[in-house]
Amino acid sequence: MSDRDWTGLLGFDGDPAQVDFDRIDAALESYYPQMERDLLALISYPSVQGEPDWRAPFGQDVRDALDFALGVAVTLGFRAEDVDGYVGLADLEGYSDEQVGVLCHLDVVPARAEDWTVCPPFEPCVKEGRIYGRGALDDKGPTIAALYGAAVLADFGVPLSKTVRFILGCNEESGMECVKYYLSKFDPPALGFTPDGRFPLVNGEKGICHFALSARWPAEDNGPRLLSLRAGSAANIVPARAEAVFSPDTELRFHGEEGITLSQRDGCLVVTAEGKAAHGSLPEQGRNALTELVRFLAGQSFAPEGAHAYLSRLAQLLADDKYGAGLGLAEDDGLSPLTCSPNLLEIDGDGATLTCDCRFPVRGKSDDLLAKLNALAAAEGWELSVPTLHQPLYMAPDTELARELLAAYREVSGDPHEPIVMGCGTYAKAFPNFLAFGAEAAESPGLAHQADEYFSSADLLLCAKVYARAIYRLAK
Ligand SMILES: [Zn+2]
Structure with a gap:
């Protein structure tokens, strides 16, 4: 159990209307510079799969990115744990052990520097409201946004009945060994999302x-x-x-x-x-x-x-x-x-x-x-x-998980579009009861894995707000 003060829980029925998300949004806006700084630092680790080393099964660069991300999590108030370099865990304790999972990844696909025109892939930069660098969108930007979104809930003492568990995977792009390792040691969280797909929500994968x-x-x-x-x-x-x-x-x-x-x-x-x-x-x-x-x-x-x-x-x-x-x-x-x-x-x-x-x-x-x-x-x-x-994945839009995620996104973005079905698989297939939720817009041509990959500053902030609500709705 956490030593947090749960007195606020008395009389609280988990109604989102009781949580002052205007104040939470304002806090996230004030933290934006720090969020951006953390993201730029995380991108600068060229976390492409490399030769295995001691406690670095996917290479030292991936290991270094993991250490950095775990450091960010600790600074934000999470209890962090390294699982032998395969995954990192960052937990925000609720008053039960039942878990809401956020499945992210820190590894990236290779980038050929000569194809990049704005800045080199691992020397990220901010230009005209866009954060450029390999992994900015897939999946480091959404990961940082979700960590901040969850941390701010704790900052405000918002009561959570479930424990929020971030699973920071290190091998999503080349074999998903990270998730297999995780499942050899732990049960999957009861439900959750992976910020490694599209908005509004991916409720089906062929x-x-x-x-x-x-x-x-x-x-x-x-x-x-x-x-x-x-x-x-x-x-x-x-x-x-x-x-x-x-x-x-x-x-x-x-x-x-x-x-x-x-x-x-x-x-x-x-x-x-x-x-x-x-x-x-x-x-x-x-x-x-x-x-x-x-x-x-x-x-x-x-x-x-x-x-x-x-x-x-x-x-x-x-x-x-x-x-x-x-x-x-x-x-x-x-x-x-x-x-x-x-x-x-x-x-x-x-x-x-x-x-x-x-x-x-x-x-x-x-x-x-x-x-x-x-x-x-x-x-x-x-x-x-x-x-x-x-196998395909499909969850009807009226299931609780899909409803809550969609509501969180709509509340911030005002975008009324329906969830989408994709032809390519995401991390969500790794666990039952998970859906891919953001961060690229449904109509985007697809910036992940491309040269000049970027995540816009506006989207980084939007994601943090959306994920704060989503985590709250699932863990309340
Ligand atoms: Zn990804």
Whole structure:
């Protein structure tokens, strides 16, 4: 139990109207310079996953960022604890042990300094009301905002019946080992949120299935023929480039098809398709170079016969390269249509592997999807493998958690928009009863992981106010 004075609790029924949030907001405004200073300092740790070291399982830079964040938490009045460098804990004790969790992360994705135009990624700066730096938005800014928001509640002696637990993860971006470690030592909090998504609230995340289909055919070692084909760079990125290499003396018909170029390299004929990259969960934002190349080659004649037949069949199956219609996967639960983007293709002399990134509806079933994929593989004589399968998450907007979070956001922002469903997974999937809540606006093009990532000063303050209310509503 905490030694805080709980006398204020008498007669208090947890009605938000009884808490003077105007005063809490004013306090957060007066703390803003300190909040910004802490955020700039936290960003300056280049907390990209590195070589493991003693009590630094994700590298010393991540360890240093964790130590700094725990120091901030202690200064703000939290009881802080390091869990072997995997996660940090910062607790604000309520009068019961039941916990409300705030799941944040301190690690960041790498940044290439030459791509940054405002300031270097780990030498953050403030320009025209924006705080620039790697991690400013994902997830250091929202983390600092939430810590301040919770701390101010304690400052004002606002009674909380539940304990508020911040879980400061150190490996969200590359494997989520931090959360696995946490769950090996502790129970998950009863409910909570992760400030690592979008406002107003993410109440649904599609399921993710990366599947691969492999085909084989007899090799032909003589004569003009397709030697190799390579498309894509990662399973979750719509490919911007695809390339097929044919042996010398191969002849293809070329009529200036858009996005296609033919050239010579080392005596071989090279066919290149250029498209536009996009996140695998948003295939409609890209132009898929893989399918452009497959379509072009399907209209040609070349050897080996197996490769030609395969590419012709693929052109039919991938005629829709966004919603999986040709593959027989298309599905819509009214909230979140299935997307399916063919993102990797590798062909050599006697076989091919195609990898697709499929995001299935929040109310869909992975078993149904797998049954369709098995049937497809059997019908084509291909081999199926499923390297990634994450179940969807969905919480109806009228559940208590969703209602309270949305109310907290609306009270501060006045934004009446409904919660959203996303195609990409967030940290919220790590625990039951968690939702991603802020901090990027629903309509933002997506600044996380990009060069010149920033978090606006106004949003930092808005988040602190929203999270103060959200934590209060969940922990009251
Ligand atoms: Zn994140």
